[in-house]
Amino acid sequence: MGARVQESKLLDIRTATELILGGRVLVISGDENLLERLPKGNWIGGTIPYFYLKNECGRMDKSKVFVTDFTESINDFKILTLDEETLSSICLTGFDNGFNFLILPALQSIHYNFALNVRHYEDLYKNPLIGLVAGTSLEENKNLSKTFNGYLKESSTTQAVVLQCSLLPSKVARIEIVNVFEQSDDFYIEVFEDTFKVKDCLINGDWINLYQFIKDKEVDISYPLICDYSGASVNVSFQLLVNETKEVVFYAPLFKNKRYYFSKKLDSYQQSFQAKIAEVLERETLIIYNCNSILNYLFGELHKNDIGFSGATTFGEIAYCLLNQTFTYLAIDE
Template sequence: MGKKLHTKKETEKLIKEGKTLIIAGSEKLLSKLPEGNWIGGSNPYLQSPCGGLHTEELLYVKDFSDLLIDSKFKVYDKNNIHQITTDAFENGIIATIMPANSEVLKEFAINSPEFENQFLNPLLGWVSGTDFDKFGQVAPTCYKSNEKFIDKAVALHIQLPKNIVARLEILNAYEASNSSEVITFEKDGFHNTDCFVGGKKYNFYKYIEDKNIETLILVANYSGATINIGLIKNEVSKNIFFAAPVFKDFEYKFAKKRTKDYKDFFNKNIDLSNIRYSYSCLYNFFYFELEKEALGIDGLFSYGEIAYQLLNVTFVYLVLDEI
């Protein structure tokens, strides 16, 4: 199908041909697509080989038809999202899309590390959103075929041939700052008013203000993987909200400030020839100024990345190995 973005007409043709697809784009376009073998999510921030762009007129379409030997589509809410891993094929991929700020996303984000069969198959996906200027005013959407949801997750379960093994990889441009103090929190979740530093309790918003911290990203080590938590600073309410949950049993540090050299960093660490499916964080799009910055790959910039659990400020990609 090639590395390019698609028009609505081109996407309709693929759907009518019976292709098994994952689609990202504006709600305006998604709502007009026909019934078929596809899942989708609202997101106008896309990646073409020529660079990132904000568009209401093009769609990112990933075709898995030539890869699978079987597939099934599922819809999950907050009460049964834990079944997403047990519904998987024996040798497969679980591709999901979840609406930003939804209850199903919150349930997944906090409890997914404990899901049964969590690491037997690659569980990957992204968080649907809206135009950034309209976030919080317009509900993000997900689609299973032409059925729309604002409070449910959609999933495409793919069964792979026996000679193909899928794996997920994460590219993280951030690392913990050596000058950062160790920070902990008293509860799991997307919001903590207070934090603990050296055994002392501080208001988290005031701590950030007093320390004049500019890079609003926390970094932690989750079982050997460096994981980011993006922070959202509300200057009106003087609160800090997390784009992914923190956990009370982990230690966090603030990220080291980066220069805007993302393209060089990306090219040094990524082999484009072996990537089947990929997505990045909207934070990367804005901070590293990736609009019209050619990285040679197609994909999207999401409101959160899923690689077994909810991540922030990363690039996630799927690799297929033949055995």
């Protein structure tokens, strides 16, 4: 038996507008100028112009928006804008049975705050907390990413937006991840505070400057660090090496009391993904949403390759916590 995958679509602005005016409950990704033009309605959005597509090559597209329509899957919904203070109550304001879809603006205080503190949120595991970090065109680094509350027709560069959905009692939503990267056991890293920036750390128990270690060992930083969360491989991706301060900056935090490993080399992202996703499709019944990292889009050259799914790329994936370089999906069990 194979999973049924509810397809999300890249649509022109007119079709997306018609869906909104028809009262559909939507998550929309796209270029800021297009999202600004959409009417008020039951939708949330985030700026992201990169898409991976089924049966065709992925692309950056500023003429269309990517739409996930949850209307047929859900029973009820609400849309909220959250600031740093109210974000921690996200799991308390949702429904008894359902899921929460969160969009955060990239590299803002609320993004860092979420990444560092979400594991302490009350009732975190009551319902799936899934979502994405919005981003911008990689060539136009000047713009900030934006989140959109379509219900109020408001946008923000600093606040998060959540679509809280309820499901019928016969249905349960479940988040799962597909991580093609595997840890290499040669070296492990430990830090002594929860941090996005690392200068000195322990590598195999020795106190070492991480920046220098990466330079000396010629580590390929397009591969993430990996941490084992009791069977879940959680990636932390390198953002940059700062020459002036000899620091290494990451897209997600490294936490103290955990061991982070470098990744094994892959021959092909696409082939590794296909091998892992085949098991998923065999196991699952219904998948209603998926997203993949912009770093996997670049790493796997998804502008030239098809991985059998369509989705918007993300500048960080939310699966209860902040992930990097990970394919994330929402399944429904009945």
